Amino acid sequence: MLRTYTVAFHGAEAAPVEVQCALSPGVPGFSIVGLPDKAVSEARERVRAALATMRIALPSQRITINLSPADMPKAGSHYDLPIALAILAALKVVPPEAAEEHAALGELSLDGKLIPVAGALPAAICAADEGRGLLCAADSAAEAAWSEATRVIGAGTLGDLVRHLTGQAPLPQAEAGTVTRGLVPPDLRDVRGQEKAKRALEIAAAGRHHILLLGPPGAGKSMLAKRMPGLLPDLAPREALETSIIHSLAGLLDGGGLSCSPPFMEPHHTASTAAIVGGGRGAQPGEISLAHNGVLFLDEMPEFAPAVLDTLRQPMETGEVTVSRANAHVRYPCRFLLIAAANPCRCGYLHDAGRACSKAPKCSEKYLGKISGPLMDRFDLRLEVPAVDYRQLDLPATGESSAAIRDRVLTARRLQARRYDGATGIALNADLSGEMLDEVAAPDAEGRELLMRAAERFGLSARGYHRVLRVARSIADLDGAEAVRRPHLAEALAYRVPGMAG
Incomplete structure (x- = not known):
């Protein structure tokens, strides 16, 4: 034999x-x-x-x-x-x-x-x-x-x-492919107005927090989301290898080169459960695993099948997905940053009395009701993206560039890398839980009082309470602060509950 x-x-x-x-x-x-x-x-x-x-x-x-x-x-x-x-x-x-x-x-x-x-x-x-x-x-x-x-x-x-x-004509040992960078993402400076949304993207990038953008058609939700990769640091060698292994299994590596750019996956809303979380022949990786160490963008989120959306709940929490089939039981990593965009209702003009449909406001409840409460609770930042006045479009671009914001994100991530060095399973603030969360995100007395009042008034769940602390920790890191203080919590709450501005 x-x-x-x-x-x-x-x-x-x-x-x-x-x-x-x-x-x-x-x-x-x-x-x-x-x-x-x-x-x-x-x-x-x-x-x-x-x-x-x-x-x-x-x-x-x-x-x-x-x-x-x-x-x-x-x-x-x-x-x-x-x-x-x-x-x-x-x-x-x-x-x-x-x-x-x-x-x-x-x-x-x-x-x-x-x-x-x-x-x-x-x-x-x-x-x-x-x-x-x-x-x-x-x-x-x-x-x-x-x-x-x-x-x-x-x-x-x-x-x-x-x-x-047989030694007749020895072949040379292969050399590794080149380290490549993906296409340069568009600059955030191109987006007119939407300063609050830009700030939310910066916070999300700093701590890898999931974000939901709600707004009418043409407000710039997709423009904002597609500029997120420009705010993220290049992948570390270990991250690039992890991501490339998954892309290799899916046959997506181009020319043998490893990419140091964070992946950006944008599945269509007609995608099936197997396409999103993985499955099919051989239990292939899905979009959430292809987005590992990068960004998953779900445009028109309520248009996805509710059953497909709810399959995201566990992967968003654990950073991995188990695909179980009759002849396969495999596990893939899927630690991604989720950006979701949605119109406030099916027609999209809920807050425009002149253009809203006759079913407003009930149509909004039905439309956004396709996103289940448990899934909505897993978004760290939720904000409205209002329509931009056409007069702003004619003004020169004066906002910050993606490069300037990326520098602040890099600084915040370096702080987190030093803080969590040696901690198992914690790389960024979004991974915090248990005693580590209590230790590094403990607010000052004024901040704790504000958080308690907000939790009581708006009925924050335990998950929502902890997510506010994680976001506040990221805001503090962007601010270069050692401790989480009241202003950091106030801003984090403003992205979590309605009517909170400070």
Whole structure:
């Protein structure tokens, strides 16, 4: 029995799989066992055709490929290459020890070319953990090489890989792709007026707080949301790797480069539950996981199906999502900043007597009622974005640029990094809970009195009470203050409850 290795994907992680090949006497045949899906079972024909292009015929024996562990479901076309290598090792075309020293990942075309597949980066990390190198398609090599702990070899064809393993024509070790930045986001200075909304975006960026923007059509809600990435710092190396692993599984890494820009995901309101939280074939990551360490923007939030919206409640709290299916149970990280935008009613002109529909104000209750109370309670900042007077649009831009606001956000985040250094599961103020929240966000006497009065008057829930403290802590960090004081709490309450301005 000869063997080589590959991986099976489970959420954002890859698990090692041993590909065993046995040639035995009997009726000639080619079978694959070990819970393969349709794509894996069809590897028989792709491997047969690819070997034929190299003038290698399968022997007149019974060929059995076992994918071990046999009780783990195997899915995807990336099993083509390890199956072909296991057969070549059994036929002594390649040295068996060379095949066993590597994990392999790649789809085979009928003419023997290696086709890149999703998941090269987590596969390389898994191979490194097992002490093996990785063999893959040339177009996947730059991505996989970001795992510096293992040797990655990329090849254009199966023949090239055979010549490498036999020492006839060694291939060079792949180099990691470049660190890239996404498109430069538009500048916040382009937005006329809306100073309160801009301030709310700054606070949200400083502590990664979820924010809801309510306003009539054309007020600038989408413009504001799309400028949020310009206020966020570049991803740290660890964050970039985490995010890139998820994007690799979804096949979204471009040219093998890692992006240091926070992702910005903007799903359409017709998106299904599986598209948002993950699911489908193989329990693929959804939009909330693709937005990990970045921004998730839900425009026209009440237009999303209520069942889809309510699936966000747990991920917003925990920063991870578990996708459970009959044949898959996987977990993905999803620590994102949610920006939601909504009109005050279906027609959008609730507060404009001349343009409001005849159903106002009941239409507003019905429309916004699609956002459940528990989900609404999870927004740290909620504010109205009023319509902008057309005369303001003709004035020159005088507001602060995204770069200036980003500098303050960076300063606030550095304060948080020092404060939470060594704390488990806490990176930013939005992660605070329990004793740590009580310790770092304890208000002064005047602030506590204000918070108690507001909680009693407006019926703040326990979650709302704690979220006010977290936002106040972020405001204090932007102010460079050591302690949370009354002005910080007053501003935080102004974004939480109606009628609070100080």
